Amino acid sequence: MNQAFEAKLRTDLDALKQAGTYxxxxxxxxxxxxxxxxxxxxxxxxxxxxxxLGLADRPEVIAAGKEGLEKYGAGTASVRFICGTFDIHRRLERRIASFLGTEAALTYVSCWNANTGLFPTICAEGSAIISDELNHASIIDGVRLASKARRERYKHSDMAQLEEKLKSAASSFPIVIVTDGVFSMEGDLAKLPEIVALAKRYGAITVVDDSHGTGVMGATGRGTIEHYGLTGQVDVITGTLGKALGGAAGGFVAGSDALIDTLIQRSRPQLFSNALPATVACSSLEAIDYLDGHxxxxxxxxxxxxxxxxxxxxxxxxxxxxxxxxxxxxxxxxxxxxxxxxxxxxxxxxxxxxxxxxxxxxxxxxxxxxxxxxxxxxxxxxxxxxxxxxxxxxxxxxxxx
Ligand SMILES: Cc1ncc(COP(=O)(O)O)c(C=O)c1O
CATH class of the missing domain: 3.90.1150.10 (Aspartate Aminotransferase, domain 1)
Known part of the structure; x- marks a missing residue:
């Protein structure tokens, strides 16, 4: 190992310790x-x-993961479009879509991957992304990867500022508003009724990352969108399977058939990285079924x-x-x-x-x-x-x- 580089890493780590943030x-x-x-x-x-929801150690969820390992082995050793998709991936994706009321869904190995795969795929030059300043780091990084798009931030839940940004981005296409459903550090909810109304008024599309809302908000745990009675009115939902829905790992994008097909064709984590492990697909599917039944x-x-x-x-x-x-x-x-x-x-x-x-x-x-x-x-x-x-x-x- 390069000694100078090692020394720099040690100094940086010591600084974290000094600052009490290690x-x-x-x-x-x-x-x-x-x-x-x-x-x-x-x-x-x-x-x-x-x-x-306490599903991480539910016997049914564990059993489903074990059956997945028996049935599918460790994995396909390939990215999806080469030979890396099991039928269980399709079943899980259809289940996520029907659970959330979208046409289709696509899984990723994490919601981090889903968010970083989404924005650069749908937002090229000429498009605009308007993001709440308190959005999760995976949204921030996903938006950064859409480097040709116009990128704007609005103050946390400040609808007047969101509207200003929408007006100033009027010549862009598409215009994407992105927000967490539940903000992880504050625990508060996005003002989705206002956001959806503004999106309609200005011809924008809405993306809601409901990682902390899925399984938590709404009478049946379908998330912040269900909580507000907005099912079917949000264009794109991203979320994780690594929290309420079993807690292993995995994420997804849910939306229209055309959006999901576009992501299969062009989103880089789909093209260049292996699928969600089949064991996790099985346990997550069971977690969704369990929630639906309870x-x-x-x-x-x-x-x-x-x-x-x-x-x-x-x-x-x-x-x-x-x-x-x-x-x-x-x-x-x-x-x-x-x-x-x-x-x-x-x-x-x-x-x-x-x-x-x-x-x-x-x-x-x-x-x-x-x-x-x-x-x-x-x-x-x-x-x-x-x-x-x-x-x-x-x-x-x-x-x-
Ligand atoms: C809002 C939000 N989005 C995405 C993620 C990342 O999820 P994953 O662990 O599936 O990558 C998190 C996790 O903390 C999150 O809170």
């Missing part, structure tokens, strides 16, 4: 569930996973989220008021968020602190995520730890001043 990986030795065993901290309650899980998730939020308030916290299953608690400085999450981990609660540059300076936070699989007893134990740590660190005293 990330330590935590190693789990049991499946993702409300309680897991962590090498570094023993048995802990998980409040930082996207396992919103829509009460979604209501349970929201009841539990409200229970936890009310408990936090009762002990003196001021969590953000959100409609999703993400409950952020703003604590201020990054180092403080890290201190709190470290103390919570020692108290048996696994919940992550996020600071600058992931969120704006001074708004570091503890991001609680609720799962429908958490029991009341587990949530009560977690709340007791939050109370202890809140008092110990002075966070609760600050609030009551």
């Amino acid at each position: 990330k330590h990986l935590r190693h789990l030795t049991t499946p993702m569930a409300p309680e897991v065993h962590m090498e570094e901290a023993g048995d802990v309650i998980v409040l930082s996973s996207n396992n919103y 829509p009460a899980l979604v209501a349970q998730l929201h009841e539990k989220t409200e229970y936890f939020r009310a408990g936090l308030k009762r002990i003196g916290y001021a969590p953000l008021e959100t409609e999703s299953a993400i409950v952020p608690i703003i604590v201020g400085e990054t180092a403080f968020a890290i201190e709190i999450s470290d103390k919570l981990l020692k108290a048996g609660i696994f919940v992550t602190g996020f600071g600058f540059p992931v969120v704006p300076e001074g708004t570091a936070r503890i991001r609680v995520q609720i799962s429908a699989a958490l029991t009341t007893e587990e949530m009560d134990r977690a709340l007791a730890a939050f109370e202890r740590v809140g008092n110990e660190t002075g966070l609760l005293a600050k609030r009551s001043r």
Whole structure:
């Protein structure tokens, strides 16, 4: 290894440590569930996973993955258009489309891949992409790859500014508005009714990444679009299979037949990278079927989220008021968020602190995520730890001043 380059990497890593933003990986030795065993901290309650519906360790989901391995082996050892598509990919894609109410869908190995495959394929020179400033990093990178397109950002959920940008991009075609359905750091929802109305008025198309909304929002878990009663009115939906829908990995784009065919023909991750593993296709398909057969899980998730939020308030916290299953608690400085999450981990609660540059300076936070699989007893134990740590660190005293 080049010594000078090694030294530069070490210096950069030391700088992260100095700044308190160095990330330590935590190693789990049991499946993702409300309680897991962590090498570094023993048995802990998980409040930082996207396992919103508790499907990651559902016996049916595990069995489907095992059957997939038996039936299809490890994979096709090819990219899809050469010899890399199993019938299970087609079944899963049809299922995603029917679940979300679109004509078609196409899977990718991750939603990151889906977002970075989508924008450069549909937005060439002369087109415009208008993106919420708080959109997920995969959208930001996907939009960057559409380097010939006009690229604009609007302030978070600022509909007046979105309209200005639409007016100024009027000569572009297509004009694409892209937003998260649920914003991952805030837990708030995109103003989809206004966005869809503006898109119609200005002849734009809408892309909604509903990675944190699928399985969470809407009466049957079909996402933020269902929540707002807008099924069929959003042009393109992207999402992940790595959160509520089984939690393994995988992502998708759902939309019209022509869009999906275009992505099969031209989207680079489809052309140059292997398909979603068949085992994951099988377990994800089972996860969608399970959710469809048990829509009460979604209501349970929201009841539990409200229970936890009310408990936090009762002990003196001021969590953000959100409609999703993400409950952020703003604590201020990054180092403080890290201190709190470290103390919570020692108290048996696994919940992550996020600071600058992931969120704006001074708004570091503890991001609680609720799962429908958490029991009341587990949530009560977690709340007791939050109370202890809140008092110990002075966070609760600050609030009551
Ligand atoms: C809004 C959003 N889009 C995309 C992704 C990436 O999903 P995946 O893990 O499938 O690449 C995430 C994951 O954090 C996300 O929150």
